[in-house]
Amino acid sequence: MELFFVNSALCPQRKSHSDAAEMVNQLLFGELLELLDAEKQWRKVRSRIDQYEGWVDGKMLSSWEGSEADYFSKIKRSSPVLEKSSTGSYIPFGAFIHPKMKEVAHIATKLPNVEQCLDVFLGAPYLWGGKSVLGVDCSGFTQVVMAFQGVQLKRDGYQQAEQGETIDFIEQCQTGDLAFFDNEEGKIIHVGVVKMEDDGPKIIHASGWVRKDALDHQGIYNADQKIYSHQLRIIKRNLPQAK
Secondary structure, three states, rough: EEEEEEOOOEEEEEOOOOOOOOEEEEEOOOOOEEEEEEOOEEEEEEEOOOOEEEEEEEEHHEEEEEOHHHHHHOOEEEOOOOOEOOOEEEEOOOEEOOOOOOOHHHHHOOOOOOOOOOOOHOOEEEEEEEEEEEOOOHHHHHHOOOOOOOOOOOOOHHHHOOOOEOOOOHHHHOOOOEEEEEEOOOEEEEEEEEEEEOOOOEEEEEEEEEEEEEEEEOOEEEEEOOEEEEEEEEEOOOOOOOO
16 A cells, blocks of 8 residues: 655645546645555545545655554644744644654644634635635534544544534533534535533634634524524534533
8 A cells, every 4th residue: 555645735635636626625734645546647545534535636745655553653733823844834733744844843742622723713714625724614624623632533524423422402512512504405514613602602613714603402693694504403522521
């Protein structure tokens, strides 16, 4: 099995081998990938983080010759919003630091908690397939935030909804729970992170940008538009019960 890692700050993962193809995901600096196929300069890869598959430009990859276990034992996550490496790349919040990047490895010695992660992302623009503070979609946002808490989520919202413990009542929520929302056909179409505040539960989610809205048993209430923008389907907990 041939392994590669992402050598650029952000690497688009596309639906097919073309620059014009839809970006379905974004790979972050240092992520480890398994090669599945090749077409000219394009490489079809599977992420060893969440098993997501797609096509990337081969120029954004470097070969990894060590063992997978050795790789994951040495990598760390970045915690500042942006950190500049010696190669000139600005490493985004949430990226993996490749073992060879010793000059930036120290930045992940103290990982942020849920609330700190949410604060970092607030105001970040929405980007379909995005996974960084420079642009993020709803499930990319939840995946990165939860990764800092040691929880490995799958990439898409409907997949994430299958993980964790179900919370029956919104009154039982704690900060860090994930709320999922569906459409009229019952399909999961949106996800966000619950944040408990003195005046009631809120939802931090990527919708236009990463924003904070009120959350109740019906769904997300958008105070600007005075409407419910999303219908609540289920709440899941992946973190330990708060004491």
